[in-house]
Amino acid sequence: MIDLDNITRSVKKAGENITKRIVVCAGTGCVASGSIKVFESFIIVAKELGISVCVELKGGNIGTLLSKSGCQGFCQKGPLVNILPAEILYINVKVDDVKEILKKSIKNNSLIDRLCYSDNGKVCKGQNEIPFYKKQHRVVIKQCGVMDPENIKEYISIGGYRAAEKACAEMTDKEICDVVLAAGLRGRGGGGFPVGKKWNLARNQTASKKYIICNGDEGDPGAFMDRSVMEGNPHGIIEGLVIAAKATGADEGYVYVRTEYALAVKRMKKAVKDASDIKVLGKNIFGSGHNFTLHVMEGAGAFVCGEEIALIASVEGKRGMPLPKPPFPAQSGLWGKPTTINNVETLATIPMIINYGADVFRETGTVSSPGTKTFALTGHVLNTGLIEVPLGSTLRQIIFDISGGVTDGKGSVKDGNFKAVQIGGPSGGCLTEEHLDLSLDFDSLKKVGAMVGSGGLVVMNKSICMVNIAKFFMQFTQNESCGKCVLCREGTKQMLLMLSDITEGKADEDTISLLEELARAVQIGSLCGLGKTAPNPVLSTLKYFRNEYDAHVKEKRCPAGECKSLINYEITDKCIGCTVCAVKCPAKAISGERRQKHKIAIVKCVKCDICIKSCKFNAIEIV
Incomplete structure (x- = not known):
């Protein structure tokens, strides 16, 4: 049986002579910007300078530990290099900067101002001084930018798998479900369904075989929250799965990862293997008598497979297509057995609840939407990246305080340039200036025709044509429709044709009313969540930017100057x-x-x- 305390002691002993740590961001964004070459250069240059740098903790190591991390969040400023315990964050680091960092910051403990983030001329030493970081509340992604995601022993040394041990060895399935229900955790993948309630539905099913699935098939344009968690803290997800399996009675599970996420697939597979090797997964986990095996499966490359029934079909080797409900997956899911499906962020939140209790979890967020939410912030903002804030935060806080404001499209912040933000991807809706102080939680967003969704935020300035935006998202959902139900298959196609007519100056005044009528029909009559939410971008832009539609149709003019046929x-x-x-x-x-x-x-x-x-x-x- 695994001894977590013994592993923790061995890690701390191996690192007792390590005085500094260099953490190079190895999330997808920074890797694309050259961070792996920066990492390799640290090894080579340190040897040339005679500076003691090790890449693996072993007995007798002294000096500086060099390691990789998952996404550190500040994606626009990558590659990022974090130096601990001095808490220095260097941005836009190049291979040519490595020697200077080693000489000045590692050898002589001095700061290199030119590599630091500057806030209106003020040099910010580290994350605790940079507005992008200090105004967040990082829980789920707290360790993503610090911990080596491929080192299970490091995860254990910072308290990892303690919650799984507690749940498996000390709690009953009902007690686990009760504490999750009391915490008020709602699913972070889209609709916000209470997690404890979902687990109870599966727990109460009498079956000899049950499954649990982690939905990592993140397909929204501009979204990369789940990818970053899988890349940066895969063991946090596995721990959540172990707890969920105990709570629901599942003995087998799948992590279904979007096939385009090559790095996430690689790290999840390694994490599952490492967890199996040290008996965190397998038979008689933590001596509890509970068995749980886990597999990593690459997705089918279809957006619709993010819908739980279509996902189940894909795991079974079938074409990903939805089915009418009931039965729900908790009643009859994978191969006809009770199946629980939660998304990546939801599962990564679970260990905190088990470790600290429902009351601590509820200290953050709102009464009906407690906890935090990660968002992928992209578009016309000064600083794009991955953020985590309490549910109930406002768009104003995110866009202007954390991200630094709306840009003119050329990188300069311009006052009064905010136009809209698309929240929740193609399933969400557009929010406007009047919503800047709206509480971002499940219930408040639903009232204005939007949704939290998976957490994508695409900010747009006044140069953007909102009709064209609706057309872009409709093109996406029309392409991704599985084609099973007529309203989604044909309705999205006709909506796209009408939007094309509007942007090309071919529409008449009846087109807008027909578009709205069809959108309502598709919303009501589609079989699954993809079709039901596909009209959201159209309906929200019609509601808040009707004048732009009218200008396109009645005046044959695109106010933003984007639609080529009308300028x-x-x-x-x-x-x-x-x-x-x-x-x-x-x-x-x-x-x-x-x-x-x-x-x-x-x-x-x-x-x-x-x-x-x-x-x-x-x-x-x-x-």
Whole structure:
């Protein structure tokens, strides 16, 4: 039987002569920016400088430990290098910076200002000084940017698997469900269904075989919360699964990971193997008599497989398609057996509840939506990345306090430039300036036609056409529809055609009312969550940006200047006749004598924007 205390003591003993730690972010974003080369350079350069750096804790190690972490969150500023215990965070680190870091920060304990984040001219030493971090409340992703995700012993040394041991060895299945129910934890994958209630449904089923599935098939455009947790803290998810299995009576489980998430798949597989090797998984876990085996499965590459019935079909080797409910998966799921499905973030939250109790968990968030929520923040904001805040936080706090404000699209913050935010991906809705102080929780968002969803936040400035945004998300859901039910298969197709007509100037005044009527029908009559929520971006933009739809249809004009079919170009009196635009125009639509104002032949213009981009005098305007 595994001895967690003994492993903890051995890890601490091995690290007793380690005085510093260099943590290189190895989440997908930083890896894409070159962080692995930075990591490898630390090893090479440290040896050249004679600085003692080790990459694995063993007896007798002295000096500095070099390790990788999962996503540290500040994705826009990667590669990131965190130096502990000094709590120094260096951003945009290049291979050429490694020698300076080793010489100054490791050898001489000095700060390199140019590698630090600057907040209005003030140098921020580390996360506790950077607004992006210090205004968050990190629980689920707290260890993602510090711990080595591929080292199970390190996870154990910081308290890992203690909650699983307690649940398996000291608590009954009912006691586990009761504490989760008392905590008020709601599913973090979309609808916010009470987790304790879902577990009780499965627990009360009489069956010789039960399953549990972790849904890591995160497919929303702009979302990367679950990916980051799987990459940065895979053992936290496994621990949540062990507890859930004990609570529901499951003896076998699957982690269903989006196939495009290669790094998450790799780390989850290693974590499951390591957990099995030291008997955290397998037979008689923690001497409790409970057996639980776990498998990692790559997804089918379809957005619809995030829907639980379609996911179950995919695990069974079938085409991912939904079925009518009931029966619910807790009654008849994988291979006809009771099955519990929770998403990644939900399961990673469970150990905290078991360790500290329901009352501590409820100290954060709102009464009806306790706890925290991770969000993937993208779009026109100064600092994009992965954040975690208490449920009940506002868009204003997230966009302006944490992320630093709305940009003009070129990286500069511009006051009054906020237009909307798409929350919850293609299943969510658009929120506007009037919602900046709305409490972001399950119930408040539902009242305004939106949803927390998996946690994607795409911020848009005033240069964005909201009709085009609705069209983008409808294109996505139409492509991802499994085609099983007519309303989703044909309804989303017709909605997309109507949105295309509107953006191309082909729609009449009846198109908008027909679009809205069809959206309501698809919302009511579709079989699964994909179809039922597909109209949300359309309905929310119709509600809050009706004037833009009217401008497209009645005036044949795109107010944002994005819809190419509805814009024209005009050369103003600023033109000095330099002929640059005429020379660069691929359609030869611009004419005029040198040193005289030029003209654009609208019938020839292909609306490629080359004339605007090439004019140094801002003499060409969109009309």
